[in-house]
Amino acid sequence: MKANEVLEKYSAGERDFRRANLRGQSFQEKDLSGADFSEADIRGANFKNANLTGTKFCKAKAGLQRRLVIVLLLLSWITSGLSGMCSFFGGALVVLIVRSSGVAEQVYSWIALIVIVVLFAVIIRQNIKGAVALAVAVAVAAAIAVPFAGGVAVAFAVAGTLAVVEVVAVVGSFAMAEALGGSVALAIAVAVAEAVAVAGAEAAAVAFDIGEALALALALAFVLLTMYLGWRALKDDPKNAWIRNLVIGFVATAGTSFYEANLTDADFTRAILKSTDLTKATLTRSCWQNTTKLDQARLATSYLQNKNVRQLLITGNGQDKNFDRLDLRGINLKGANLQDASFIGTDLNRANLENANFSRAKLVQTLLEGADLTGATLTGACIEDWGISNTTKLIEIKCDYIFLKLSPDNAQYTKRRPADQQRNFEAGEFAKLAQRIPHTVDLVFQDGIDWQTFLKTFQDLQVENDTEERPFIQTMENKGDGAFVIRVKVPEKVDEAEYERKFRAEYNAKLEAKDIEIKLLYEQTEFFDKQIECIRKDNTRLMGVVETMAEKETTNINNIDMRDQRGANINMESHVDTAQSVTIQQNDPKQNINEAPDKNLTEAAEEIQQLLNQLSQNNPTTTEIEKLTVVATAAEEIKNNPTLKSKVIHALESGGKEAFKQAIDHPLVDIFMALIEGWREA
Known part of the structure; x- marks a missing residue:
């Protein structure tokens, strides 16, 4: 039968092409979903990029044409x-x-x-x-x-x-x-x-x-x-x-080709697949029971490459086998015997597991999102941290009891459910226990959680939600070792996967920004500590100078010759005033500043205060980083204004840092003074 004839009949609604001779025919990029090619001769046929969803190839014969x-x-x-x-x-x-x-x-x-x-x-x-x-x-x-x-x-x-x-x-x-x-x-x-x-x-x-x-x-x-x-x-x-x-790859290039074909739910039961090219084909839930020569097909990077997996698919028997941490997404294990098998960390998302027997199997951290376990047997299985969702089908599950914990040596199961050793699950009880509540998202934090960042992210996503119903936190579970699982109930209209992806992205972004802020704050704290230390040293030196000056003036007064000085021109008022001034300064510096303010200092302080007020009004000053940003901007503007910078330096030199600080009425003055402290030395 020629390819054109098959396509015409398919367009007319016919799906039965059993036992047809299709050797060497090309169906590249054609839609033949749901067709039945059972027992057909498809040697040398070309199905590249074809849509073969649900197509049957039972007992079909693939491979090379005779002349090749x-x-x-x-x-x-x-x-x-x-x-x-x-x-x-x-x-x-x-x-x-x-x-x-x-x-x-x-x-x-x-x-x-x-x-x-x-x-x-x-x-x-x-x-x-x-x-x-x-x-x-x-x-x-x-x-x-x-x-x-x-x-x-x-x-x-x-x-x-x-x-x-x-x-x-x-x-x-x-x-x-x-x-x-x-x-x-x-x-x-x-x-x-x-x-x-x-x-x-x-x-x-x-x-x-x-x-x-x-x-x-x-x-x-x-x-x-x-x-x-x-x-x-x-x-x-x-x-x-x-x-x-x-x-095998060289020979398969001349054989039956399913290169990049969509073989979702396709059935190859008892088919001969020698010299067949399955490179990049979609093999979701494809059936390979009792196929022959599958090991002589070009399998590329699919799950069929694993010899044990091929045997499991062909024979349906995986009892006592180890399939830990394999990528078996979309595999078809319908009716398979998987008693005592190990699937620790295995990806079984979207797999067909109907009527499979998982008795006493290890399903620890097994991913089962979108998997179909209808009619499966789970009695005695360990389901510690298995990854199911509301898309996992747990219909008519056969389960008397399960275990929730696997020992560190992977040898023993603990935490039986039901906990009463004399009781088993009633019909449908396990499914209700295990099935997740619909429209929920489990946010898993393996390395601890920053609660402040979490709540901020959660609130932001609530505000962004367009629906009347808003997400809310349903449960929080401490898994130990710093791990937390937070279950969020989302509205029915919200896509769960998209919500989780968006939450993760915003949470990680906020967490990274916070880490940067903490790092900058730490660096600024170190800077301020050094500045404070320098200020304390300067103040210590200043007090020493004042004490020395006071001692000198007292010495001058005490050394006056009190013998006959009538003919001498002694300026006692000058000495007394000087000593008195020093004593006043030492006891109350503010009094001296207020009594004789420096005009240049006052003008410079007014301009600085006006600049800080303007920047504070136009920029937020809630966090330490925001405060530092405002002060740094002010300092930069002063540096770019030589006249104002000269006033500031003169005010610091003439009136001192403390007097200049008291003249500026602004909450950020302490940070500002620490930042410009070094200008006098520049």
Whole structure:
């Protein structure tokens, strides 16, 4: 059936295309959702970017078309022949050792043979990549050594190349043969490799007139070694799995393609999926029960890459298996046996878990948002901190009891519910207990909570809410170790995911701003502490000067010669006034300032006060940062006004800091004075 015919019938409302021959047909970017292609031949069909939601491919046969299979099989046998030729050259080395009479030729042959053996050992113990790295190193060494020991270097390079090429060729050919035709093609590939190696060894033996046994033995030894490595690669040996994956990816490009297709709810039960490309396909709730050759499909980065997960999907049996912390979003485990399985930290969001048996399973911190657990069995399961939401379906759950806590060693369950060991849940009781109240958002704070920032964020979002009903805090739970869970009830019209995202964004932004404010305040506090210390030192020095001046004036009065001074012109008033002035200053500095104010100081203080009043009216001064900002702005404007700055400095020098401070009537004067203290020294 041609693609156009299928599309016409589909447009007319027909959905039944069972057992249709669709080999090589293209349905790229077409909508075939809900169609039934059960038992159809879809080898080589192109479903790239197609919408196949809910489409059935039960017992369908995917893979390569026959003509492509023949071409690729021939390619596989050619690479097998290449491997046999490499084995032949290995036998030829022994021939050279036996036949050659020259010492140099024998040395070169022995070196080459040893290099081959070493590389085979590296491949077996590590992987082909390690052998390639060693071969490259040998080649570089050979290139450096050629001017000094050309024959030895060449022997190293040739031997390394032969060993690596032989192994890669045989592993690649075996993987391709297995991917294409299974055991028959693989047997043919082995036969080709053996035939070429044996024929070459026999020819070498006759040509060099030596015994056949020696050449045949070495050639067959190389063949057997490469066959062993090929067999290990086919068995998913992780050391050399990359070659197998590379071959499967190459073969799948000519097979059935579901590249970037939407396979949501698609059914591949009992389908043959050899050489199928599933790269970037949407596999949400796709069914893979009893499929064959799924491991020979190109699986890319989907959950199908995991061997244990593939087996679970195919067999439906995951009992006692460990699936901890895997990304299994959208997986279809309908009816699966998952007793005693572990899903700690596993993402099962939007998964189909209908009728699955989770008896005694570990569902600790398992994500189940949007998952369907209709009819599932949860008796004896541990559900500590599992992630369900109002989108999680807990309909007709079979559950006698559950546990809320897992011991640190993951060995024991505690905190049984119901707590009474003699009682089990009644029908529907567990669902009511476990199901979250609709239209709620759980805000989890793992590393503690800043309550001031939280309340400010919560209030801001309440104001932004357009609905008549506003969000409110429903419950607060202390999880221990500083962790809190706050459940917020949101209006029905509010999108829960959007509310949580917006709350997180605003809370984190406010928290970051607060951290910056605290840091700046700390830095300013350190600055003010230093300024206060300097002021105290200056005041101490000032009091010392005043005391010294007072002592000097008293000394001058006491040293007056009281003998006959009638003819002398003594200015007693000057001395007395000076001493009195110093005494007044020491006892009451404010009295002296008020009695004789400096005109320049008064003018400068009035201008500063006016500037601070103006800035305070136009800018907020609630927080410490806002106050510092206003004062810093005022200081900057004064610096940019040379006349005013000169007045301020003169006022500080003539009247002193305290007098200037008393002349400015503003709540920010203390911060301002600390900021300009250093101007007198500048």
